[in-house]
Amino acid sequence: MGGARYLLAFAQYYPYGPQYFMFGGAFEVAEIKPDRLDDHGYDLTPLPLHEEYIKRLIVKLERPIGRTPYLRHYVGLQESLTPEVYELAPDVKLGTFPGYQNVRLRHHELQRIIAGDEPSWKDALSSVKGVYVITDLSNGRLYVGSASGEANGLWQRWSGYAHLKNLTGGNRELELIREDLGDSHIVGNFQYSILEIFDPKTRADIILARESFWKNALDSRAHGMNWN
Template sequence: MIRLTDFLRVPEPMSTKLKFNMRSGSGAGEAWDLLVDDHPDWLNLSRWRASNTNNNMGDARYLLAWAQYYPYGPNYFIFGGFFRVTPVVPRVIDGYGYDLELLDQHSEYIKRLIIRLGKPIGRQVYLRRYETVQQQLNPEVYELAPDTKLGTFPGYQNVRLRHHELQRIIANDEPSWKDALSSVKGVYVITDLSDGRLYVGSASGEANGLWQRWSGYAHLKNLTGGNRELERMRNELGDAHIVGNFQYSILEIFDPKTKAEIILGRESFWKQALDSRHPHGMNAN
């Protein structure tokens, strides 16, 4: 067992706290979702100063931030950065009372280092002091991933991938994702997050189902899967627009033995239901 405090050393142990973030509290979702998307609310989870002293960093000058890594279980947390803490002046209560500056120390472990707590964590103990956390929660280093963690396959109904995540999954042949996406055909939707326009497509004839179809989109020399409207957008806005704004989700899945015409019929239904055809969406037909 590798103790957390043996692995992550800090310059001022007596002035350092750990924040174990779970849900955002703002309706934005789980802390891990905010961290992996680099969402602004990720920092806000640790910036809040409430009248309840459990929510205050008090005299802490440094912060080790963590997000509950729910794919593994409630006692697993993934590292979100080492920060310098500066209280906002004048003092703010029940608001963002701290400025956080991300430091270079331990930055190589962000979204890679996973710890396991030896004791269950509750709302009353989500903020802990560095010098006592080992005794109180017995955190141990569980995993140091070779690349940024994306989690195991979350279920077909929960897929929501940004393009850089899709690239990494395909490039690394992520086992749980490859097994799941290769075993089904399906209808999917691509969302341009810059304007909300949709493209509905399908994997109806590919031998390896959605995995094979999405592998084309992940390739930086393709990006469009050969679609005419997406090619027009790529020529007009460039590769960076697709990589920076496209998000991929699944609408329906089908057994690999399902006939292509059935899947294409459902694709047509979703185009109509979501109004994804030009000019409102990105489907050319």
């Protein structure tokens, strides 16, 4: 540890990009004596210092130079790079799962839930298939979709939307919006809610029929983002 007495831990927060890091806590460093070649040379003891910021604070570093941005070692951080406080989340877990009828997630919240494997959300969304609606808050247009065949239900389907290298879940209608307006439009304006849930054993054709019903009820083909 280079003789350091304390360590601040940060982990790369891949949903945002290679230059973003999430705070993982403060630790006291104690060297282990005598040295052993087959073991680590120090112990870390968690400290209460700034523990309220664990998994809430995200810092941004200048974009690294080189072809392997995910594998690098920073030396003299305060001298060579300028950390920027990028985000301080109001709540690590965004609260426990509020019930299927109360889900209303902005894209950055969906990212955090999926990336963090938030237990109550993962358990709830993995336990059901369903019909959902995506709202473009910039114009009120709707996209109705369904999780009808995924093994892990809504969790698996929404995991696609949460990944910054996808964002559209493979939906061609949303992909055209992404190509036209860019990733930032989706991240900044899309909101995700659940319209109807089903037991995991429900046949796909039944769920698809309900998806079609909701497209008609919300008129998302003529005035929304659905094509069929």
